[in-house]
Amino acid sequence: MGVAKLISFPQGSRKHSASDLEPEEMIADYLDHLCAPLVPIVPYIERTRLRDEAWFSIEQRMKAYIADGFEPKVATQMAIEKYGRTEKLIADFLDEWAHYQPKGWLARKIGVPHAYATFFFGQAALWAFLLLELRIFFPSKAGAFAFGIPYGELRQIIPQPIPLPDTGWLSVLFLGFVALAPLIAGSLTGRFAVLHAARASYHVLVLLTLASFALGVAMLPAYECLFLAVALMFWWLPVGCLSAHVAAALTWRRRCAYSFPFGGTHDKHIRLL
Amino acid sequence: MSNEKILNRSYAVGMILAILKEGAKHGYSISQEVERLSGRRISFNDGTLYPVLRALEEEGLIESRWEQPQGERKRRIYELNEKGLTELERQIGRWKEFSGAIDAVMLQGGQSFASWPAWFRQLLPSSRGLV
Numbered sequence: 001m002g003v004a005k006l007i008s009f010p011q012g013s014r015k016h017s018a019s020d021l022e023p024e025e026m027i028a029d030y031l032d033h034l035c036a037p038l039v040p041i042v043p044y045i046e047r048t049r050l051r052d053e054a055w056f057s058i059e060q061r062m063k064a065y066i067a068d069g070f071e072p073k074v075a076t077q078m079a080i081e082k083y084g085r086t087e088k089l090i091a092d093f094l095d096e097w098a099h100y101q102p103k104g105w106l107a108r109k110i111g112v113p114h115a116y117a118t119f120f121f122g123q124a125a126l127w128a129f130l131l132l133e134l135r136i137f138f139p140s141k142a143g144a145f146a147f148g149i150p151y152g153e154l155r156q157i158i159p160q161p162i163p164l165p166d167t168g169w170l171s172v173l174f175l176g177f178v179a180l181a182p183l184i185a186g187s188l189t190g191r192f193a194v195l196h197a198a199r200a201s202y203h204v205l206v207l208l209t210l211a212s213f214a215l216g217v218a219m220l221p222a223y224e225c226l227f228l229a230v231a232l233m234f235w236w237l238p239v240g241c242l243s244a245h246v247a248a249a250l251t252w253r254r255r256c257a258y259s260f261p262f263g264g265t266h267d268k269h270i271r272l273l
Numbered sequence: 274m275s276n277e278k279i280l281n282r283s284y285a286v287g288m289i290l291a292i293l294k295e296g297a298k299h300g301y302s303i304s305q306e307v308e309r310l311s312g313r314r315i316s317f318n319d320g321t322l323y324p325v326l327r328a329l330e331e332e333g334l335i336e337s338r339w340e341q342p343q344g345e346r347k348r349r350i351y352e353l354n355e356k357g358l359t360e361l362e363r364q365i366g367r368w369k370e371f372s373g374a375i376d377a378v379m380l381q382g383g384q385s386f387a388s389w390p391a392w393f394r395q396l397l398p399s400s401r402g403l404v
Contacts, residue, residue, distance in 0.1 A: 046327070049349070054319055056348045057301040084318050092320030100328035 023076035027058050034086045037252075041194075042097060050093065058083050094195060113193035113200035120188045121204045121240060124181040125212070125232070131174040132224050138170060178231050182240035189240075190247025198245035205237045285317070285325050287364035290357055293335060297352040300326060326351055334360050 021029065031054055035047050042050075058079050065075035083089075098112060110118065149157070190197040209232040216226035292298065292306045303326075304317045329335045334357035341347035353361070 049327075050319075050323055052347060053300050053323055053349055056299065056346050057304075057319055059346055060301045084320075089318060089320035092318055093324060096321050096324035097327075100324055100331070 021073075023062065023072045026073070026076045026080065027055060027062075030058070030080050030083075030086070031055060034089060037086075037090050038094070041094065046097070054083070098195060111196075111200070113189070113196045114203060116193040117189045117197070117200040117204040117244070120185040121182075121201065121208060121236075124185040124236075125208050128174070128178055128181060128228060129212075129215075129225070131170070131177055132228055135170050135174050136222055136224055139168075178228070178235070182236040183243050186240040186243030187247040190244040190249075191251050194248050194251050197248035198241045201241045201244040202237070205232065205240050209233045209237060284368075285321070286329065287361065287368060288315075289322075289325060289329065290334065290353060290361040290364065293351055293353040294358070294361060297350045299340075299348040299350050301348075303351070329357070 031051050034054060035051050038047050038050075058076075061079035061082055062072070062075045065078050066072055068075075070078065101112075186201055189201050193200060209229060212225060212229035212232055216223075216229045219225045288307055289303060292303050292310075295306075298306070300319065300322055304319070304322055308316050326335070326337070330337055330351075334354070335351050336354055337349050337351045339347050340350050
């Protein structure tokens with residue numbers, strides 16, 4: 001069996017390979033990897049409890065393997081392998097833990113990821129709507145931006161009564177905000193609601209899109225709110241969900257990074273012992 | 274959430290309470306008992322088991338305490354209480370009702386096949402041993 005170089009120990013440390021670990025240290029190392037990603041989410045007392053219970057379970061399995069005639073190190077390795085991959089255990093634990101957690105009113109009603117998505121995307125939509133209102137009530141004095149196309153041809157592309165884009169600061173601010181908001185709100189949702197962030201963002205954005213369409217129809221003949229609804233549907237929805245998904249995956253990966261002491265997955269860790 | 278998870282959640286509580294009815298146990302032996310009694314068809318990993326145990330404790334259905342025999346690692350022992358016993362009886366009642374309803378539907382389905390003409394029943398995959 002190959003011996004992996006252990007990078008979780010400092011260079012020059014006496015114990016620098018996995019085969020040097022004693023059974024107790026192997027279990028401790030495994031449990032460090034198991035509990036570390038829970039640090040920002042699960043309270044200390046719950047983590048230590050999980051750690052103690054898991055230690056006992058692994059030790060019981062190890063004893064059973066030793067009773068079957070295996071060497072202590074091999075028995076420990078088999079017990080850890082039998083116990084499972086840290087990533088899956090953590091995901092299962094968090095899923096169950098979050099399910100049984102006492103939650104705030106909103107989170108109890110709609111779930112934690114939905115509460116975060118509602119908070120971030122709701123705020124973004126509110127600000128976008130506010131900027132839109134300002135743009136309606138304080139129309140730009142700057143001329144329409146024609147992209148160098150003659151007015152007649154431009155009007156064939158953007159028909160009346162749709163307003164032409166202008167270079168006023170409010171318009172630029174509005175367009176910039178509409179472009180960047182789903183990226184920021186999605187990232188924050190993914191960062192805070194690691195589990196099911198994209199799904200929660202999708203649900204919230206669908207509702208916001210429908211609401212803005214309804215509002216847009218109510219605000220006719222001012223078309224701006226309908227444009228916001230279109231932007232929500234074709235830009236915020238895909239980009240918001242994608243950025244929530246990416247942010248959640250990156251957050252999860254960062255939290256689990258400690259679980260890969262050999263630069264690979266936990267499976268590799270076990271195989272190389 | 275997957276259907277499997279919803280199903281796991283709905284039966285996990287009943288199974289854990291039923292295992293604890295036999296006496297106080299630690300988490301490891303609860304999962305071992307579930308595996309043994311189910312003929313290794315059902316297994317809890319600890320990631321799933323401990324949050325459920327914690328929730329049952331919070332709800333006051335079970336009680337727990339740390340134990341540390343001489344020279345051994347400490348372990349948490351879980352024990353069913355009166356409230357838990359009542360909940361177990363309720364869960365068993367619900368399960369009987371549910372499985373009875375499924376049985377009734379499925380057996381009814383089987384009987385309706387029996388009334389079909391023999392030549393048609395021959396065409397069914399189940400009658401040819403394909404299912």
